[in-house]
Amino acid sequence: MSWKVACIQFDITFGSPQENVKKVEKLIMETVQKYSPKIIVLPELWTTGYDLTRLDEIGDNNGDTTKKTLQMLAKKHNVHIVGGSVAKNTSKGTYNTMYTVNDEGDIVGEYSKLHLFQLMYEHLYLQPGKNDGLFQLDGETCAGVICYDIRFPEWIRTHTTGGAKVVFVVAEWPLSRLEHWRALLIARAIENQCYVVAANRVGKDPNNVFAGHSMIIDPWGEVLAEGLEDEAIVVSDIDLEKVEKVRKQIPIFEDRKPSYY
Numbered sequence: 001m002s003w004k005v006a007c008i009q010f011d012i013t014f015g016s017p018q019e020n021v022k023k024v025e026k027l028i029m030e031t032v033q034k035y036s037p038k039i040i041v042l043p044e045l046w047t048t049g050y051d052l053t054r055l056d057e058i059g060d061n062n063g064d065t066t067k068k069t070l071q072m073l074a075k076k077h078n079v080h081i082v083g084g085s086v087a088k089n090t091s092k093g094t095y096n097t098m099y100t101v102n103d104e105g106d107i108v109g110e111y112s113k114l115h116l117f118q119l120m121y122e123h124l125y126l127q128p129g130k131n132d133g134l135f136q137l138d139g140e141t142c143a144g145v146i147c148y149d150i151r152f153p154e155w156i157r158t159h160t161t162g163g164a165k166v167v168f169v170v171a172e173w174p175l176s177r178l179e180h181w182r183a184l185l186i187a188r189a190i191e192n193q194c195y196v197v198a199a200n201r202v203g204k205d206p207n208n209v210f211a212g213h214s215m216i217i218d219p220w221g222e223v224l225a226e227g228l229e230d231e232a233i234v235v236s237d238i239d240l241e242k243v244e245k246v247r248k249q250i251p252i253f254e255d256r257k258p259s260y261y
């Protein structure tokens with residue numbers, strides 16, 4: 001199985017869902033026209049940005065509007081969409097939630113960020129998720145995680161021991177820690193012998209400048225495509241058979257000693 005994947009890295013208008021939805025509709029159309037990808041990946045909190053103090057007002061009730069929008073776009077353009085994440089408002093609080101929709105418009109994945117990033121005050125405004133990020137696309141097991149999650153190798157390992165061959169990462173990662181972003185993503189790909197497909201926003205908000213540098217990394221740790229710090233579509237083909245090849249060459253999953261860890 002080979003897929004063309006496209007990460008759309010763009011600047012998010014702070015606290016303005018309507019504007020951001022319009023922009024994403026246009027960007028998805030352009031991406032499909034230019035590259036015909038099988039999968040499109042969006043960044044974290046792409047409808048609101050980090051306007052955390054106003055999430056009650058600008059978050060999405062149960063994610064309903066986001067789900068409808070992504071379903072409509074996936075069907076219209078015949079593309080799977082790993083829909084970044086949005087603020088989902090519920091009676092139990094607000095979650096930072098990723099929806100994945102297949103090209104038939106079915107919601108195949110819903111994951112709410114588990115590790116909340118205290119440095120950006122997420123723990124004061126958001127609830128941690130309780131489910132894993134595994135989902136199926138074209139019969140292949142994939143996983144989705146959100147930004148700070150990549151600092152927790154045990155979490156990503158849970159997904160790859162659960163069968164994931166591709167780990168999608170969606171983020172609003174600041175430029176000041178760009179080298180952490182790059183190193184952590186490459187390490188997660190090497191240690192799990194999986195593809196890592198990571199979409200990060202660019203631009204700035206009142207508190208941060210964001211790094212961009214969306215990356216597509218193969219199971220050997222080679223960077224197949226990488227953005228810079230401006231708006232871009234980062235595209236590569238990924239061949240899922242390479243996961244098996246690398247796992248045979250250095251059989252990490254066979255050689256693990258989980259009873260000692």
Ligand SMILES: O=C(O)CCC(=O)C(=O)O
Nearest residue numbers: 117147148172173174177
């Ligand atoms: O871990 C980091 O340095 C950045 C994490 C982050 O920005 C986030 O989770 O939103």
